[in-house]
Amino acid sequence: MKKSWVPLVVTAGLVGTLIAPQYGFALSESQRIQQEINEIKKMKSATQQKVNETEKQINQVQQEKQQTSNDITAILGQIDATNKKLNVLNDQVSSVTTSLKENAQQLEEAEARIVSRDQMLRSRLRLMYMNGVVSYADVLLSSTSFSDFLDRLQALKSIVGQDKEILEANKRDKAVIADKRVVIEKQLAEVKTLYAQAAAIKADLVVKEKEKEVKIASLSQKEKELEDISEEVQKQLVQVAKQEADKQRALQQAKAAENAKKTKASATPGTPATPAYTYGGGKFGYPLPRVVQMSSDFGTRTDPINGRKSTHTGLDLPSPNGTDIFAAEDGVVIVASWWSGYGNCVVIDHGKGVWTLYGHIRNDGIVVEKGDTVKRGQKIAEVGSTGRSTGNHLHFEVRIDGDPVDPKPYLR
Numbered sequence: 001m002k003k004s005w006v007p008l009v010v011t012a013g014l015v016g017t018l019i020a021p022q023y024g025f026a027l028s029e030s031q032r033i034q035q036e037i038n039e040i041k042k043m044k045s046a047t048q049q050k051v052n053e054t055e056k057q058i059n060q061v062q063q064e065k066q067q068t069s070n071d072i073t074a075i076l077g078q079i080d081a082t083n084k085k086l087n088v089l090n091d092q093v094s095s096v097t098t099s100l101k102e103n104a105q106q107l108e109e110a111e112a113r114i115v116s117r118d119q120m121l122r123s124r125l126r127l128m129y130m131n132g133v134v135s136y137a138d139v140l141l142s143s144t145s146f147s148d149f150l151d152r153l154q155a156l157k158s159i160v161g162q163d164k165e166i167l168e169a170n171k172r173d174k175a176v177i178a179d180k181r182v183v184i185e186k187q188l189a190e191v192k193t194l195y196a197q198a199a200a201i202k203a204d205l206v207v208k209e210k211e212k213e214v215k216i217a218s219l220s221q222k223e224k225e226l227e228d229i230s231e232e233v234q235k236q237l238v239q240v241a242k243q244e245a246d247k248q249r250a251l252q253q254a255k256a257a258e259n260a261k262k263t264k265a266s267a268t269p270g271t272p273a274t275p276a277y278t279y280g281g282g283k284f285g286y287p288l289p290r291v292v293q294m295s296s297d298f299g300t301r302t303d304p305i306n307g308r309k310s311t312h313t314g315l316d317l318p319s320p321n322g323t324d325i326f327a328a329e330d331g332v333v334i335v336a337s338w339w340s341g342y343g344n345c346v347v348i349d350h351g352k353g354v355w356t357l358y359g360h361i362r363n364d365g366i367v368v369e370k371g372d373t374v375k376r377g378q379k380i381a382e383v384g385s386t387g388r389s390t391g392n393h394l395h396f397e398v399r400i401d402g403d404p405v406d407p408k409p410y411l412r
Contacts, residue, residue, distance in 0.1 A: 028254070028258055029254040029257070029258065030251060030254040030255045030258055032254075033247060033250050033251040033254050034251060036247060071215050078208055085201055089194050089197055089198045089201065090198065092194055093191060093194045093195065093198065096187050096190050096191050096194065097191060099187060100184060100187040100188065100191065103180050103183050103184050103187065104180075104184060106176065106180055107176075107177055107180040107181065107184065110173040110174075110176045110177050110180070111173075111177060113169065113170075113173050114170050114173050114174065114177075117169060117170050118170070237335065237339050237342070237347075238399075238402040240335070241334045241335050241347050241349075241355065241402070242402055244334035244335065244349075244370065245332075245334045245349040245355070248332045248334060248349060248371060249332075249349070249351070252277070252332065252373075277330040277331045277332055277349070277350060277351050277373060278350075278351035278352060279329060279330075279331075279350040279351045279352050279354045283410060283411065283412045284328035284329050284356070284376075284398075284410045284411055284412070285326060285327075285328050285329065285376050285377050285412065286326075286328075286411055286412055287317070287325055287326050287327075287328050287356075287358060287394060287396050288317055288319055288323060288324070288325065288326070288383075288394060289323065289324055289326075292317050292318060292319060293318075294315050294316060294317060295316045295317070295318045295391075295393060296312055296315070296316035297312070297315060297408075298312060298313070298314060298315055298404075298405075298406040298407060298408065299311065299312060299406070300312070313397055313404035314357065314359070314395050314396050314397035314398075314404065314407060315395075315396050315397075315407050315408070316393045316394070316395055317393055317394045317395075317396060318391065318392065318393040319383045319392060319393060319394060320383065320392060321362055321382075321383060321384055321385070321392045322362060322365070322382050322383060322384075323382060323383040323392075323394075324379050324382060324383075325346075325358050325361065325379065325380055325381040325382060325383060325394055326376075326377050326378060326379055326380065327348055327356075327374040327375065327376055327377065327378045327380050328348075328356045328376065328396075328410070328411075329348070329350045329354075329356065329376050330350065330373075330374070330375055330376050331348040331349050331350040331351065331356075331373075331374060332348065332349050332371065332372065332373050332374070333346060333347070333348055333349075333368050333369065333370050333371060333372045333373075333374060333380070334347050334348065334349045334355070334370060335347035335357075335370065336366050336368055336369055336370045336372075337366075337370070338386070338387075339387075341387050341388040342357070342359035342360065342387050342388075342395065343359060343360045343361065343384065343385075343386025343387025343388075343389060344359075344360070344361035344362065344363065344365060344366055344381070344384065344386050344387070345357060345358060345359040345360070345361060345387075345395075346358045346361065346366060346368065346380050346381050348374060348380070353400055353401040353402075354398070354399075354400060355397075355398070355399040355400075355402075356396070356397065356398055356399075356407075357395075357396070357397035357398075357399060358380065358381055358394060358395070358396060359387065359394070359395035359396075359397070360383075360384055360385055360386050360387055360389040360392075360393060360394065360395050361381040361382060361383070361384050361386065362382050362383065362384025362385070362386065362392075363384065363386060365381050365382035365383070365384050366380070366381045367379060367380060367381060367382075368380045368381070398410050
């Protein structure tokens with residue numbers, strides 16, 4: 001009897017060795033998809049590293065941009081200060097030039113008076129030479145009466161006084177001319193100096209204006225680089241989210257199919273089961289505890305970081321830091337991590353190519369994980385101001401096949 005058990009044990013052992021490997025490799029479709037999802041998760045660290053590097057590039061460009069903007073502001077301040085100096089110099093030039101003209105006019109008038117007086121004196125000398133020299137004594141002694149004597153004496157006094165005044169006036173005007181010549185020479189030198197300073201300042205202005213143009217061109221280039229980087233990051237987000245959405249959809253369909261087989265439910269052959277989160281249309285739930293006034297609408301706006309016109313892909317809903325954020329509709333989480341300009345963000349796939357995105361979540365504010373199935377109104381995160389944000393708010397997007405659309409028609 002004992003020997004009869006040996007062949008059975010050996011046979012059973014052989015059968016076990018043949019069956020065990022087959023059973024070990026007979027994975028269900030959902031298990032296979034789950035393995036692929038796990039592989040994607042393993043690749044997440046590499047992708048996240050690339051995202052972090054991109055974020056560093058953005059931060060570096062933003063810092064350089066800010067420095068360039070500060071440089072431009074400094075240059076504009078220098079240009080303004082230089083222009084003020086130039087205006088002061090121009091006023092000084094105008095004042096000195098006016099004074100110079102007045103002094104030149106006074107000099108010409110003084111010279112003209114001296115010339116006129118010299119002509120008068122020369123005429124008198126000429127008459128005296130032609131008529132002979134008559135002394136004042138002869139004039140007085142030839143008087144015919146006492147009254148005539150007095151008249152002649154008064155006339156002689158007047159002539160002497162006039163001659164004396166002419167000589168004194170000439171003396172004064174000659175002194176004026178000498179002073180004016182000194183002043184004019186000094187003012188001419190001052191004007192030359194002022195013009196030279198003005199020319200130097202103008203040349204400095206040209207240099208600064210050129211420097212400003214170069215800085216502005218550099219700033220524009222940095223802004224373009226920043227936009228290119230931001231666009232690339234957004235494309236990366238959409239691409240990764242699409243891959244995750246496809247995998248999660250396949251996983252949900254596989255699980256639904258397996259559950260249907262287990263319960264022996266009737267199903268049309270070849271028709272995949274529909275996951276529970278397929279969007280059926282209608283309005284979404286509001287993603288915050290209460291309706292708030294938008295701080296920025298969907299569409300073209302002025303970027304709060306760089307001040308340039310850009311396309312805003314969602315709605316900005318301001319709320320205090322830590323405010324609860326709710327899923328707008330049933331779905332599966334396909335992104336739940338930091339993603340560059342969005343900061344910490346969550347993306348939910350609602351089926352039929354419809355996603356919602358929740359951005360600028362506070363650090364440690366995400367309460368769901370990638371792959372989680374969520375219900376409408378379920379808390380998924382908390383409001384913050386991470387990424388390209390200037391204040392606490394929820395950035396809410398609706399995307400169809402990865403492309404952003406106006407979220408307002410989807411909200412109650």
